[in-house]
Amino acid sequence: xxxxxxxxxxxxxxxxxxxxxxxxxxxxxxxxxxxxxxxxxxxxxxxxxxxxxxxxxxxxxxxxxxxxxxxxxxxxxxxxxxxxxxxxxxxxxxxxxxxxxxxxxxxxxxxxxxxxxxxxxxxxxxxxxxxxxxxxxxxxxxxxxxxxxxxxxxxxxxxxxxxxxxxxxxxxxxxxxxxxxxxxxxxxxxxxxxxxxxxxxxxxxxxxxxxxxxxxxxxxxxxxxxxxxxxxxxxxxxxxxxxxxxxxxxxxxxxxxxxxxxxxxxxxxxxxxxxxxxxxxxxxxxxxxxxxxxxxxxxxxxxxxxxxxxxxxxxxxxxxxxxxxxxxxxxxxxxxxxxxxxxxxxxxxxxxxxxxxxxxxxxxxxxxxxxxxxxxxxxxxxxxxxxxxxxxxxxxxxxxxxxxxxxxxxxxxxxxxxxxxxxxxxxxxxxxxxxxxxxxxxxxxxxxxxxxxxxxxxxxxxxxxxxxxxxxxxxxxxxxxxxxxxxxxxxxxxxxxxxxxxxxxxxxxxxxxxxxxxxxxxxxxxxxxxxxxxxxxxxxxxxxxx
Amino acid sequence: xxxxxxxxxxxxxxxxxxxxxxxxxxxxxxxxxxxxxxxxxxxxxxxxxxxxxxxxxxxxxxxxxxxxxxxxxxxxxxxxxxxxxxxxxxxxxxxxxx
Numbered sequence: 001x002x003x004x005x006x007x008x009x010x011x012x013x014x015x016x017x018x019x020x021x022x023x024x025x026x027x028x029x030x031x032x033x034x035x036x037x038x039x040x041x042x043x044x045x046x047x048x049x050x051x052x053x054x055x056x057x058x059x060x061x062x063x064x065x066x067x068x069x070x071x072x073x074x075x076x077x078x079x080x081x082x083x084x085x086x087x088x089x090x091x092x093x094x095x096x097x098x099x100x101x102x103x104x105x106x107x108x109x110x111x112x113x114x115x116x117x118x119x120x121x122x123x124x125x126x127x128x129x130x131x132x133x134x135x136x137x138x139x140x141x142x143x144x145x146x147x148x149x150x151x152x153x154x155x156x157x158x159x160x161x162x163x164x165x166x167x168x169x170x171x172x173x174x175x176x177x178x179x180x181x182x183x184x185x186x187x188x189x190x191x192x193x194x195x196x197x198x199x200x201x202x203x204x205x206x207x208x209x210x211x212x213x214x215x216x217x218x219x220x221x222x223x224x225x226x227x228x229x230x231x232x233x234x235x236x237x238x239x240x241x242x243x244x245x246x247x248x249x250x251x252x253x254x255x256x257x258x259x260x261x262x263x264x265x266x267x268x269x270x271x272x273x274x275x276x277x278x279x280x281x282x283x284x285x286x287x288x289x290x291x292x293x294x295x296x297x298x299x300x301x302x303x304x305x306x307x308x309x310x311x312x313x314x315x316x317x318x319x320x321x322x323x324x325x326x327x328x329x330x331x332x333x334x335x336x337x338x339x340x341x342x343x344x345x346x347x348x349x350x351x352x353x354x355x356x357x358x359x360x361x362x363x364x365x366x367x368x369x370x371x372x373x374x375x376x377x378x379x380x381x382x383x384x385x386x387x388x389x390x391x392x393x394x395x396x397x398x399x400x401x402x403x404x405x406x407x408x409x410x411x412x413x414x415x416x417x418x419x420x421x422x423x424x425x426x427x428x429x430x431x432x433x434x435x436x437x438x439x440x441x442x443x444x445x446x447x448x449x450x451x452x453x454x455x456x457x458x459x460x461x462x463x464x465x466x467x468x469x470x471x472x473x474x475x476x477x478x479x480x481x482x483x484x485x486x487x488x489x490x491x492x493x494x495x496x497x498x499x500x501x502x503x504x505x506x507x508x509x510x511x512x513x514x515x516x517x518x519x520x521x522x523x524x525x526x527x528x529x530x531x532x533x534x535x536x537x538x539x540x541x542x543x544x545x546x
Numbered sequence: 547x548x549x550x551x552x553x554x555x556x557x558x559x560x561x562x563x564x565x566x567x568x569x570x571x572x573x574x575x576x577x578x579x580x581x582x583x584x585x586x587x588x589x590x591x592x593x594x595x596x597x598x599x600x601x602x603x604x605x606x607x608x609x610x611x612x613x614x615x616x617x618x619x620x621x622x623x624x625x626x627x628x629x630x631x632x633x634x635x636x637x638x639x640x641x642x643x644x
Contacts, residue, residue: 100628101628102627102628104621104624104627104628105624202603202604202605203604203605216602216603216604216605217604242610242612245609245610246603246605248605249610308593310589311589311590311593314586314587314588314589314590315587315590317583317586317587318587318590325564329565332565333630334629334630334637334639335625335628335629335637336628336629336630337628337630338630339630339631342640344640344641344642345639345640345641345642346565347567347640348639348640349565350562350565350566350567351567353564353565353566353567354566354567354568357566362566362568362576363576363579363580363583365564365566366557366560366561366564366566366576366580367580367583367584369560369563369564370552370556370560370580370584373560373563380587382600383590383591383595384587384590385600385601385602386595386598386599386600386601387590387593387595388600388601389598389599389600389601390593390595390598392601392604424582425579425582425583426582426583426586439604440604441604442603442604442605
């Protein structure tokens with residue numbers, strides 16, 4: 001097994017036992033990116049030099065006589081969703097409007113990870129401003145799933161919006177990744193790619209330095225290859241932060257320790273309303289399998305009712321666009337990002353935003369503006385907020401009877417690129433039918449691989465918990481993982497022996513759709529572009545292997 | 547909930563409110579798409595919400611107070627670093643006063 005295929009827990013142990021070096025681990029990931037990114041398009045910026053620098057620092061600490069300097073995620077190479085501001089490294093949220101934005105500050109979540117000794121490999125592809133369920137709305141082109149259905153060579157989506165995070169982790173390009181979830185953007189791609197993703201309780205992680213989409217719903221979380229890895233990452237990411245007034249002043253429990261707790265007598269709720277019309281038979285079978293696993297583990301299965309489940313998605317598609325239209329008002333061509341010419345200042349705003357935003361983002365801004373506009377506010381926005389109260393009340397009542405709730409994560413397995421949402425945006429929205437309720441209520445939700453479809457594609461089970469009960473959510477997820485095993489990295493059809501010559505690693509991806517502006521991405525991340533990875537050790541190794 | 551359907555004039559009005567320039571062709575497809583989305587969210591009408599308080603935030607409602615003190619600042623170069631146009635520590639915009 002190559003080092004990049006280790007779990008975080010395995011790699012940490014090997015690093016501490018000095019069986020491997022942090023630099024070797026990072027090189028293995030950079031080589032995997034170099035060989036695979038051309039086909040997968042998961043990374044849009046690779047920060048090879050920064051990564052090697054951080055890995056060397058980790059090796060120094062790991063090699064020191066005193067163990068006191070060794071941090072929780074020492075030497076662990078991660079990918080960062082392009083929604084997190086990273087100091088001096090281009091951050092675009094995969095939108096043209098931020099095509100050359102280079103933050104002068106670091107997001108709290110990523111800073112927490114670097115403080116814990118993690119190594120940044122680069123920035124990951126996503127749906128533009130996290131608006132999408134397939135990673136197809138990215139300005140940098142779609143990310144492709146490492147999974148394929150049976151013997152087919154058809155390209156599948158990795159899900160979205162954290163498609164790059166999910167694909168990179170599933171393919172072994174990194175050991176773990178940051179992601180974010182507004183309506184399902186961690187859990188749906190995790191389900192599609194056989195990875196573990198947890199959206200923590202609203203307020204558990206700071207939103208400071210994350211590009212905002214819908215502020216009352218957005219929450220940071222990790223995607224990883226095991227429950228334990230997700231726990232280790234979340235432990236480091238979470239914190240109370242004075243720079244985010246919605247960040248919760250609640251102590252973060254020892255999540256790893258929580259994984260060892262007994263589950264006998266755990267009350268697992270099964271909400272009948274999640275058996276939706278048209279749900280694939282194999283999804284229902286997966287759910288039944290999950291129920292049986294918990295029963296076998298000594299848990300108690302309890303029927304619960306969440307009567308407003310069906311209303312969550314339409315209510316979300318009022319609340320989220322309303323908040324988005326307000327958040328995205330900041331992109332005005334004045335302070336950062338793209339600027340187009342107009343005959344006066346309004347003309348400049350209108351031209352900049354028309355050129356900078358993609359079709360899905362425009363749709364949501366327009367819907368949001370409409371539902372907030374005079375005469376419609378009460379009918380749409382206020383109504384949706386009231387429905388949101390009812391959704392939360394449903395969960396409050398259910399959690400009086402149970403400890404966690406078990407549902408499928410998605411209504412279908414991964415679908416083919418370009419197959420959904422073309423003429424009908426609502427069809428794509430339905431992907432989030434099982435996940436969006438959790439955001440509306442601000443609860444923690446986990447997606448863990450539960451089995452495979454008839455065509456061999458991963459399927460995810462979702463575990464929903466009480467506020468700030470991530471420890472128990474992860475513990476319940478561990479029950480599923482223990483029973484079905486971790487999903488393997490699929491057969492690497494994406495590896496390209498000639499990739500070292502294409503200089504993918506150590507470079508900055510330019511947009512797929514339109515030519516870059518003169519001041520565009522190529523000039524944006526000097527640190528990343530300075531030294532092509534084909535000259536690094538990783539590149540040499542790969543040349544030698546191919 | 548209002549039964550209003552979005553027409554071309556409404557699309558253009560909300561596009562202007564959103565400061566988005568849209569072509570006549572875009573306005574056509576947006577009219578269809580936005581009406582599709584609104585027709586779908588009309589489902590919410592069937593849910594009785596009389597006497598229900600709106601939920602504005604999923605987190606703890608209480609906001610923390612902190613000392614009213616300057617904790618950051620004095621970094622004009624950082625603030626202007628990503629500005630498309632700037633001069634002498636000012637953002638440059640098209641002329642707004644004749």
